[in-house]
Amino acid sequence: MKQNILKVHPADNVLVALADLQANEQVTYQDKTYAVKELIPAKHKFAIVDIPEGGEIIMYGVLVGKAQSPIPVGGLISTANVKHAANSFLTGQSHTDWHKPDISKWEGKTFNGYHREDGSVGTANYWLVVPMVFCENRNIEVLQEALVKPLGYGRKKTYEIKAQELIGKIKAGAEIDEVLYTEIGSDTNQNAGNKVFPNVDGIKFLTHTGGCGGTRQDSSALCGLLAGYITHPNVAGATVLSLGCQNAEVKTLQEEINKRSPEFNKPLYILDQQKTGKEADLMELAIRQTLAGLMQANQHSRKPAPLSKLTIGLECGGSDGFSGISANPAIGYTSDLLVAMGGSVILAEFPELCGVEQNLIDRCVDKSKADRFADLVRTYSQRAEEAGSGFYMNPSPGNIKDGLITDAIKSAGAAKKGGTSPVADVLDYPEKVTQPGLNLLCTPGNDVESTTAEVGSGANIVLFTTGLGTPTGNPIAPVVKIATNTALYNRMSDIIDINTGTIVEGDETIEQAGERILDYVVKVASGEIEVHAVRHGQDDFIPWKRGVSL
Structure with a gap:
């Protein structure tokens, strides 16, 4: 029987529901049985210990909130009883020891790209x-x-063709129901x-x-x-x-x-x-x-290039309670694989790193990088507070509905996109990536502003995870859309490229999904696969004005 609950980190005092749990249902995890007090929708969490008012909520091994009222064992964690809270952070000694993943499978692997005279290689022209x-x-x-x-x-056929067909029916005297329900031609997008x-x-x-x-x-x-x-x-x-x-x-x-x-x-x-x-x-x-x-x-024409010439932007949008469990850690492993091969990756969205700053600071290769990251985060957070907002207001209504009830919960899962490698560099918008490895780029959490910035900093492919679905693309870089759950993948198959719901369902490990994603990236980079965002001409481009944007 497949598990219907999950503990993300050994230190957590909550469990994640992988499927709807009914009130009074008995669930067992690692030889412990819990009586669910109320309906726990899939992707939401419930307490596994009695949490007093003011008590800490721990998930992903970090502080993600504090109880506003007592929460019993089996009680739902919600906006009604939890408020945002996150650990403070300090710069100090780096801990950059890193267990690199096995990359023997990709030894000598290349992609076919466009070689530029400055030594960079494009995945498109x-x-x-x-x-x-x-x-x-x-x-x-x-x-x-x-x-x-x-x-x-x-495009040979667009939605204009569909509209013209319906307008023709109206001119011919069609009834309202005929306009609403009659099947019309398909869009070939050629x-x-x-x-x-x-x-x-x-x-x-x-x-x-x-x-x-x-x-x-x-x-x-x-x-x-x-x-x-x-x-x-x-x-x-x-x-x-x-x-x-x-x-x-x-x-x-x-x-x-x-x-x-x-x-x-x-x-x-x-x-x-x-x-x-x-x-x-x-x-x-x-x-x-x-x-x-x-x-x-x-x-220009495509020619072979080593995978070290790839720079991947890591992005999430329309996130859900499975994002930090499936898609984000999967592309985190993809990120680690690419870094181990000498490539570059970009982790951005600073409001969505709230609560995990210490982990990233500890991974910085030197104190100057750690200090810069801490300064950028503090300055950004202060500007948000001065504008009457704050990082705690980052989760959208859709995020909250699907289990991301505090910014710290959202952030702890979002940070998984960056894998486990050392932080090679810290960049302020709109600086360019010059170092191989994991780069932190200061951007908003806004999907399009952040994707626009990552590409401006050099990402020649973007991996974009989503639990709720989004059509976001970019004018010049392929944006690979990755679903956190199978239901979304099936429901929005015309805009989603890859499914990682297999991880939640127990059919695939994070590492297997990460390898599968990298194989897909190589084909996209070589022009062998046209991702949906490119096929649809989804050319989103929004520059960030340095005011407050979460």
């Missing part, structure tokens, strides 16, 4: 069209309309035609709401983020539109590019609308230069 300021968004959209379909990057540039995966048009009118710090950070995308190994070159008078100056962008790639030599076309004059002249020049750039980009 895109051309970018980006604005320096929101004033240029319309021009970006006009260029997109002018270029995407003629170049063969459009390219509109043969690509003009077969070696170019796409031309991506980014828009944003920044560049002027905010703080100079935000404009500077935006320039750094855009520079991260322009110099990214998945990008062959870029067209940049500037109005000419904005805070996000072209010279700042060029300085940020030089920081990340001192020998930068990709084709880069920068147009200034105020200098060019007429819109027609600007657009014609942008089209000419973009097409010339695409001709250069098309000269």
